[in-house]
Amino acid sequence: MPFLDWVNKSRAKEATRAVPYHLLQQEGAFGEPADNLLIQGDNLLALKALIPFYAGRVKCIFIDPPYNTQSAFEHYDDKLEHSQWLSMMYPRLVVLRDLLSEDGSIWVTIDDNEAHYLKVLMDEVFGRRRFIANCVWQKRYARDNNAAIGSSHDHLLVYATNQDQFRTSRNLVEIDDKTRAAYRNANNDPKGPWRLVPMNGAGLRPNQQYPIRTPSGKTIYPPEGRHWSVLEDKFKALVAEGRVSFGKNADSAPGLIRYISEVQGLVPWSWWPHDEVGNNDQAKKEIHELFGTANAFDTPKPERLIQRILHIATSPGDLILDSFLGSGTTAAVAHKMGRRYIGIEMGEHARTHCLPRLQKVINGEQGGISAAVGWQGGGGFRFCTLGDPAFDDHGRISADVKFATLAAYVWHFETGEPGHQAFDKPLLGVHNGTAYYLLFNGILGDRRPAGGNVLTHAVLKAINEVFPHGGPKVVYGEMSRLGASRLAAEGVTFKQVPYDIKMR
Structure with missing residues (x-):
């Protein structure tokens, strides 16, 4: 497997091992007693402080790191030289990997400036076989007429500790309107709307290449290089149940009648259009409603985007981690969806944005996904900062260590x-x-x-x-x-x- 190299990579690797353990110092508790944490402080130090308590316990990590876009933001220094950006990301990804559970996954948003380098870096840290998908989120819907080619998307890189466990534990997504419209009921079937699903698959399976006789008397075989999707006995049983259609003239290739009532959801795919998961404009409107235009956060993510991620990757009660918390979107959505969470933010907006936002969530604010999930308020969290190192340079234990x-x-x-x-x-x-x-x-x-x-x-x-x-x-x-x-x-x-x- 190829590896990415850059100036001071060896120093970035050493930094992972040299990060000191710090104590977490509770500054306050809000709402009902809860294990949810909001931590203000350098996220590498905070992540290392979590290791002894949460290693292997985090079901889902979502991070939205600085994109290294060579532009200035009020709340972030997003103008890092390329190798510095990689050196910043490497040790953080290593510690995040150690926090993931055996059935956990990590989701990272990034744009084209660093996406392809980040993919190779994450292949190295997590292992290429743990790569799940590069989801493409349509963050904009209006064209930029001043660009050579307008940028309408961000990348969402997904890795899982164990691909098989992720595949069996991930949740399906809700049936969308376009899919629902494909189910019809022209014959007034009492079982409701239905659609035909082709009954053949790719590959040669001798025991599934039997001849089928249609009601009109025509004999049909699977298309060349394909096989029928079920064994012959199962096919005959489906015909007896009225679950197979041969078309209007009763001489077409068989199709399975699938009722929409039988479809529990859709397998997630890698294209995430803005009308399903929100866009940058919607995210800004959500922030403006929470904080007003004067105190808005520059680069928020829409709550529906985080909702989609947490829905696919987690269940109620699972532990979520976001170490680039920004304006607090991940923590707010996790709170509303009944997940436990740890959010880490370095900047002062941990106090000016994240803290008041989560207090509003506790009080039942109705923005974002609140109506969709029936959020009415409740719950709680603890606000912590980073205290002194647990051990000094000589190995002595801090007097504050219990x-x-x-x-x-x-x-x-x-x-x-x-x-x-x-x-x-x-x-x-x-x-x-x-x-x-x-x-x-x-x-x-x-x-x-x-x-x-x-x-x-x-x-x-x-x-x-x-x-x-x-x-x-x-x-x-x-x-x-x-x-x-x-x-x-x-x-x-x-x-x-x-x-x-x-x-x-």
Whole structure:
């Protein structure tokens, strides 16, 4: 597979590993208690802070990164030299990949300035076999008469952790008016409108190339190089049920009568016209209704576009992530659609746009998709900023780090799994037969310097009595007072805090 190269690519790769872990600091909670997060801060730092808690748990990621269009925006510096743009995107895509669930997908909007480079970059980060589609969104419907060739679309690159799982779990889209009009009921069939579907498919299947005798007495075979779509016994059963038509003269190739009542939806395709999912003009109108023209965001996406993505890729209760949140559209739509979400925005408009927009959603604002989904308000979210690094340059742990936070880091480092359980005791859990323990912050109730954070004979006895485990144990603590022979006899591997906590 070819790889994309650019100036300072090696530095961009190293940046992924060198990103420090920061603490999230809650600034406020709005509405009903909820796990939804709005985070203000550099999105690379924020994404790294989420890893120990959300790795492998995000069902759908949507991002609308700066397009590198060599133009100036009020809320973004979108004028990045090409290699700088790639260096900005690479580490973020790597961390986003680690957050995706096994059946998750990532959707990225981009225009022609960087779309083809981004495709190759995402092939490298996610793997080419995980590419699903390049959907084309018609963002404009009016022609630009001043352009050599007017640009009417953006790209929407879609990748999935597992193509097969995505194919089986993705949702169908609603039947559109054009498709619905193809179903008619000229014969007043009591089952409702119907249309004929050809009953042959490409390829040679000997057991599906039988002769068919029409009601007029004509014998028909499949077209050259094709086969009938069902086995002969199934075909005869469909004829007996009145589900096969041979045309007005009863001597045409058979067609399956399919009723519109049997069609649950349509398989999504890669052309997304503006009348189905909105356009730039509609997006601006939605923003103007929310904030007025003076405080409008420059490059919003219409709520219907995000609704289509979340409908295809997720179900109610799934976790959504947008690390280029912009004016807050993804979070607002996810909220209205009953999805959980994490939105990250670096700029001050995290407070001036995203925060008030989500408060309006809680209060039941009726713009965008509200009427379509029956939104009446409710729910809640927490607003956080980035706090201090969890570890300094010398590996020392920040004084603000609590037991549960460090426990999530340790658990993720050892197992690769997110720390979503409640860490409130020394035993963090058992993984592949090994039990993991953390002695930190006086979790045993003994906060003396040489007390419960140190592995002593008494502490080991307490662990074995209160949190027994018959297999191997890994114990993290400030220090061990036990010799190597005693540790080996107890099946204990001791690791020192903070020096043995090498963050992933």
